Amino acid sequence: PDNFFDAVFTDPPYYDNVAYANLSDFFYVWLKRTVGDLYPDLFATPLTPKSEEIIADPNRQGGRVEAEQFFEEKLTQAFREIQRVLKPDGIAVIVFAHKSTEAWETIINALLKAGLYLTASWPIHTEMEARLNAQETASLASSIYMVCRKRAKEETADFAKVQEEIRKNLQERLPEFWRQGIRGADFFMSAIGPAVEAFGKYAKVVKLSGEAVSVRELLDFARRVTAEFAVRQILENGHLGAVDLQTQFYLLWRWSYGRARMEFDEARKLAQARGVDLAALERQGLVENKKGEVRLLGPQERQKWPERFSTMIDVLQRACALWKKGAEKELDDLLQSTFGPMEAFWQVAQAIAETLPEGDEERRLLHGLLGHRPRLKAHGPDLFSN
Numbered sequence: 001p002d003n004f005f006d007a008v009f010t011d012p013p014y015y016d017n018v019a020y021a022n023l024s025d026f027f028y029v030w031l032k033r034t035v036g037d038l039y040p041d042l043f044a045t046p047l048t049p050k051s052e053e054i055i056a057d058p059n060r061q062g063g064r065v066e067a068e069q070f071f072e073e074k075l076t077q078a079f080r081e082i083q084r085v086l087k088p089d090g091i092a093v094i095v096f097a098h099k100s101t102e103a104w105e106t107i108i109n110a111l112l113k114a115g116l117y118l119t120a121s122w123p124i125h126t127e128m129e130a131r132l133n134a135q136e137t138a139s140l141a142s143s144i145y146m147v148c149r150k151r152a153k154e155e156t157a158d159f160a161k162v163q164e165e166i167r168k169n170l171q172e173r174l175p176e177f178w179r180q181g182i183r184g185a186d187f188f189m190s191a192i193g194p195a196v197e198a199f200g201k202y203a204k205v206v207k208l209s210g211e212a213v214s215v216r217e218l219l220d221f222a223r224r225v226t227a228e229f230a231v232r233q234i235l236e237n238g239h240l241g242a243v244d245l246q247t248q249f250y251l252l253w254r255w256s257y258g259r260a261r262m263e264f265d266e267a268r269k270l271a272q273a274r275g276v277d278l279a280a281l282e283r284q285g286l287v288e289n290k291k292g293e294v295r296l297l298g299p300q301e302r303q304k305w306p307e308r309f310s311t312m313i314d315v316l317q318r319a320c321a322l323w324k325k326g327a328e329k330e331l332d333d334l335l336q337s338t339f340g341p342m343e344a345f346w347q348v349a350q351a352i353a354e355t356l357p358e359g360d361e362e363r364r365l366l367h368g369l370l371g372h373r374p375r376l377k378a379h380g381p382d383l384f385s386n
Helices: 020-035 064-085 101-113 159-179 185-190 192-199 215-234 245-257 264-273 278-284 312-325 328-337 343-355 361-379
Strands: 005-010 086-096 116-125 142-150 156-158 204-206 287-290 293-296
Touching: 005 064, 064 086, 064 101, 064 116, 086 101, 101 116, 101 192, 101 215, 101 264, 116 185, 116 192, 142 185, 142 192, 156 159, 159 185, 159 192, 159 204, 159 215, 185 192, 185 215, 185 245, 192 215, 215 245, 215 264, 245 264, 245 293, 245 312, 245 343, 264 278, 264 293, 278 287, 312 328, 312 343, 312 361, 328 361, 343 361
Parallel strands: 005 086, 156 204
Antiparallel strands: 086 142, 116 142, 287 293
């Protein structure tokens, strides 16, 4: 009946992360042989039924766009049923985890279309970091627990007002997430809940032009706010104003994803969050794009160098390469003519090194360069006194 349950708790499929029915086939064939005659209706098909399974599978649904539409439509049906059977003051708790903004956009759209909105959210460590699909990819360690209620009012809000609410929510919650030790990709995902809490309580959010604001625009704004907060924290509220955006992007990637590969669209969104053009970074040799997967290159891997060094990360990587070769004169000249006198430069070097694990080659090079700094001060006390 309508308005029946006090609470509904569900853990829906994680978009394209797990092909549940395919995995179930392994058990299905053995169960069919052993108990199939006792439950003929459950084992009527040769393998598990798959056509109506609510996952985003481009191979099954005819393409990436079709898979996203199928997943959103089917999930919306499920959420609408939750909304129907929930009491007016009841709560629905929905668990979700995915590294891509696309997946989050899909599930949030489904929630909003079903008349549900977030009132609270918590990241909880649930995923196995050693699982096979987490190797060398930007996988998550946490799932987001979203507490939802029925939307009682059909209000419209101005986007500028909602942006201020989102910023206020994030300013309150991000320090809490940071204190809890949530880091990297999980930190960005944790910010989605507080952002949607501000956005989802309105039936419609509009710009000055009257055009409706999309969930994608909401998530892009939340990512920018979160990225700025994270960079400040990584640098321990240090010389952020002195650090160029390209270097901030590099630092943010290393902190968030380490050496993991990322899908191009996700890497592009991270770059946009710091106002950087990913294609330009590829031309400069700082990132590598192979078949739609992007990798950030360290100083030991980079092949291209700019004719004129204008960013901290270019200087830092070139300095590491020169230190490795033992080219001290060239190294000293580079540092003296660029960012060597600036405390912020060495702070960035230390921050990047601390994001990398023990034994990492880039970490070793950075520590070597940091150890070279006292020699610079000894040979140029006036220049290196800032």
